[in-house]
Amino acid sequence: MNAGRRSARVASSSSLVEGGRGVRFESGGGLCFALRVEGRVVAYRNECPHTGGELDWNEGDFLDAEGRLIVCATHGALFEPSSGRCVSGPCRGASLEPVAVRDDGESVVAAE
Ligand code: FES
Numbered sequence: 001m002n003a004g005r006r007s008a009r010v011a012s013s014s015s016l017v018e019g020g021r022g023v024r025f026e027s028g029g030g031l032c033f034a035l036r037v038e039g040r041v042v043a044y045r046n047e048c049p050h051t052g053g054e055l056d057w058n059e060g061d062f063l064d065a066e067g068r069l070i071v072c073a074t075h076g077a078l079f080e081p082s083s084g085r086c087v088s089g090p091c092r093g094a095s096l097e098p099v100a101v102r103d104d105g106e107s108v109v110a111a112e
Pocket of ligand 1: 048049050051052053072073074075076077089090091
């Protein structure tokens with residue numbers, strides 16, 4: 001049980017489409033983002049493990065041209081969307097920090 005924890009609406013479920021743009025939100029005092037991949041919503045802190053900078057190259061644009069991997073706008077590191085693990089680039093082997101979100105089919109919410 002999460003007594004005392006609040007949750008905040010991040011986006012409508014329908015606004016997160018497979019391979020599409022992500023949504024940025026604040027949670028736990030930091031900037032985060034959510035995407036839909038392989039049919040489910042995943043979320044991470046918007047901090048690259050290389051330098052701590054934000055990942056998106058335009059606000060909400062996190063994926064590569066094929067919509068398969070998360071790409072860091074600064075030095076081009078590539079991350080698996082389902083795990084957050086860096087598979088190419090200067091932080092290879094490191095991972096994005098996951099953020100707990102829940103998709104009830106109507107809204108995506110994050111615990112604060
Ligand atoms: S800041 Fe992300 S790869 Fe360097």
